Each structure stands twice: as structure tokens, then as C-alpha cells.
Amino acid sequence: xxxxxxxxxxxxxxxxxxxxxxxxxxxxxxxxxxxxxxxxxxxxxxxxxxxxxxxxxxxxxxxxxxxxxxxxxxxxxxxxxxx
Numbered sequence: 109x110x111x112x113x114x115x116x117x118x119x120x121x122x123x124x125x126x127x128x129x130x131x132x133x134x135x136x137x138x139x140x141x142x143x144x145x146x147x148x149x150x151x152x153x154x155x156x157x158x159x160x161x162x163x164x165x166x167x168x169x170x171x172x173x174x175x176x177x178x179x180x181x182x183x184x185x186x187x188x189x190x191x
Contacts (some may be wrong), residue, residue, distance in 0.1 A: 114177040119155050121166045124154060136166045139176050150174075 123137040136154040154165045166172065 110177055112177045112179060113183050114175055116173050116175045117173045119172050121168055122149070122173060124166070124168050125151065130141050134165070138172060138174065 116119065119138045119140045121136050122139050123134040125137060127134050133153040133155065136149045137149055137151050140148050144185050156164050156166065158164055
């Protein structure tokens with residue numbers, strides 16, 4: 109586990125977007141659970157690398173996790189709840 113502050117959210121691959129041009133990569137559209145409705149979808153290049161260095165792609169309708177990670181210097185403490 110990373111020592112950087114992080115948050116992991118469940119997500120789902122909703123769509124695989126084929127390239128319309130040979131130089132453009134295939135994209136995966138991912139919906140992140142818990143995000144605001146208008147901002148819950150992201151599109152990324154559909155290219156992942158396994159621990160062995162093998163190139164793989166995501167499939168449509170699979171469950172994934174999206175992790176947000178930041179350097180400690182880029183964060184501030186959360187306010188303490190009042191009692």
C-alpha cells in the first residue's frame with residue numbers, strides 16, 4: 109500500500125470506444141461510483157500493464173477500482189468535527 113494519502117472508489121467500465129483514426133488509441137469509459145453525476149465518467153486510454161509487463165485491455169461491463177493518490181505536501185488536514 110502506498111504511503112501517500114489516497115482514496116479508492118468502485119467503478120465500472122461502461123463503454124469501449126474504438127479508435128476512429130489509426131494514430132488514436134482505443135478508450136475505456138469508466139463510471140466512478142460516489143462521484144457527482146455530471147463528473148462521474150472518465151475516459152482513459154485502454155492500455156494497462158500487468159506485473160509481468162504484459163499489455164492488456166479492459167473489457168466492457170467489468171468492475172474496476174479508481175484510486176486517487178496525492179503527495180502529502182499537496183494535502184491539508186481535515187477539520188475536526190465539533191463535539
